[in-house]
Amino acid sequence: MGDQLGEFLRAHRAALDPDESDMPSYGLRRVPGLRRDEVAQLAGISVKYYARLEQGESHQMSDSVLHALGNALRLSVDERAHLVRLARPVQAEQIRRPYGPEQVRTSMLTLVDSTADQAAIIVGRYFDLLGANRLGYALYGLNPGQHVNLAKMLFLDPAMLDLFPHWHEEAVRTAAYLRMATGDMPDDPALADLIGELSIKSPEFSRIWAAQSVAECTHSTRHYRHPLVGPLELNEESLRFADDPRQRVIFLGATPGSDSAQRLRLLDSLVP
Missing domain, CATH: 1.10.260.40 (lambda repressor-like DNA-binding domains)
Known part of the structure; x- marks a missing residue:
């Protein structure tokens, strides 16, 4: 420390x-x-x-x-x-909890899956995607049930440069969230491995990380440029689990009556 x-x-x-x-x-x-x-x-x-x-x-x-x-x-x-x-x-x-593999309650997965009019994803302490509803997977171009690390996707997958029109802003925000996590889990080897891998494989992450920015994940407006339905402006609300504050569910919905709301419904109709 x-x-x-x-x-x-x-x-x-x-x-x-x-x-x-x-x-x-x-x-x-x-x-x-x-x-x-x-x-x-x-x-x-x-x-x-x-x-x-x-x-x-x-x-x-x-x-x-x-x-x-x-x-x-x-x-x-x-x-x-x-x-x-x-x-x-x-x-x-x-206030530190034991480190180790993450699990999500079945009831929480069911709740997220039942959310129909907006995208919903469950993110773990290492930015792993632990679950999502149909729109949540579709928003990131993933198959239902697919497990990925969202931080690695953002910094290492070139497709994310197209998905996020304000990619640098997303990158700074993600690094700031990870920096906040190091304060909660300073000795977590999995978190250290993630940061080490990103630092080696992504010069941009290494540069942003050196700035020591810190931010909590709460609420924001995110912009997407989805390959199937075009631009989306979604309101994000992030809620931490009471029994495990390192996990959170993120809801991404459009303002009713907006173009983004219509495109989000279109995306839902295109999901198998």
């Missing part, structure tokens, strides 16, 4: 614009972002203490220091939550 904490702080310090931080200019900077002493000044802590934090020594940071660092680094709500996970691994350990 110490290495992750240091990498997180360094990446977000490097991403800060000195001009937007009201820091005095001393000529040409050799590296991007703010210096350690500038972040320490903004957070109201000593340079020596902040340097130890970037070296991974959290020393159970107080709430006030966490809040000050979040302000100094201009972190989002999700990024602040991730900082807490990295700085306080003992607390994270208390």
